[in-house]
Amino acid sequence: MTIDIISVVPDLLNGPFSHSIMKRAQDKGLLQVNVINLRAYTTYARAQVDDYPFGGGAGMVMMIEPLVNAVEDLQKNKIYDDIIFLTPDGETFHQKMANALSLKNNLLMICGHYKGVDQRFRDHFVTKEISIGDYVLSGGELAAAVLTDAIGRLIPGVLNDETSALSDSFQDNLLAPPVYTRPEVYRSWRVPEVLMSGNHRLIEEWRHEQSISRTAARRPDLLD
Numbered sequence: 243m244t245i246d247i248i249s250v251v252p253d254l255l256n257g258p259f260s261h262s263i264m265k266r267a268q269d270k271g272l273l274q275v276n277v278i279n280l281r282a283y284t285t286y287a288r289a290q291v292d293d294y295p296f297g298g299g300a301g302m303v304m305m306i307e308p309l310v311n312a313v314e315d316l317q318k319n320k321i322y323d324d325i326i327f328l329t330p331d332g333e334t335f336h337q338k339m340a341n342a343l344s345l346k347n348n349l350l351m352i353c354g355h356y357k358g359v360d361q362r363f364r365d366h367f368v369t370k371e372i373s374i375g376d377y378v379l380s381g382g383e384l385a386a387a388v389l390t391d392a393i394g395r396l397i398p399g400v401l402n403d404e405t406s407a408l409s410d411s412f413q414d415n416l417l418a419p420p421v422y423t424r425p426e427v428y429r430s431w432r433v434p435e436v437l438m439s440g441n442h443r444l445i446e447e448w449r450h451e452q453s454i455s456r457t458a459a460r461r462p463d464l465l466d
């Protein structure tokens with residue numbers, strides 16, 4: 243799978259994909275992440291990519307031309323399954339979206355900045371608008387990193403133990419159960435006995451009950 247990300251601050255995305263699971267996914271050839279500098283596609287002086295909003299008002303708006311230049315140049319080499327615009331007014335990202343997007347071949351993500359992008363670009367090029375939550379970030383880069391991580395780890399073969407994504411929180415609309423490791427007793431705090439029993443059926447039952455009670459306590463909306 244390839245994920246191309248168009249940004250005006252590409253350096254912001256240097257770190258997130260260079261470590262841990264995202265690095266392994268790329269080293270294995272299962273995921274390719276390319277960060278594209280939007281300023282390389284502007285024809286305006288001083289690499290300008292934004293301008294004042296028509297009608298007045300505060301803030302700058304990203305211009306349509308550099309964005310279209312970038313998208314159409316990238317489309318010469320590949321067909322995108324989705325062109326995703328990261329924006330606080332998009333659909334809120336969740337695990338089911340991550341599952342669906344992990345089955346695609348080529349994704350293009352556009353990171354918004356300033357007061358947003360010219361609506362004509364959204365109308366004519368963007369196929370999905372996604373928010374990572376009800377708060378406003380300085381730009382779409384961190385949101386693109388969140389999506390890429392959540393999607394990338396679901397690509398078959400990326401995680402060592404293929405079943406481990408299945409037991410993640412949200413995979414079945416339940417939060418994950420608590421986990422424990424050595425030592426068995428720490429400052430008199432004991433690991434629940436059932437986990438030391440060696441009885442896998444009992445352990446699975448216990449984990450499922452814990453998932454349900456944790457979800458009921460913390461996220462009752464997921465059980466509706």
Ligand code: ADE
Nearest residue numbers: 328329330373374379385
């Ligand atoms: N850009 C700014 N805030 C955002 C958010 N919450 N989600 C996605 N993109 C954003």
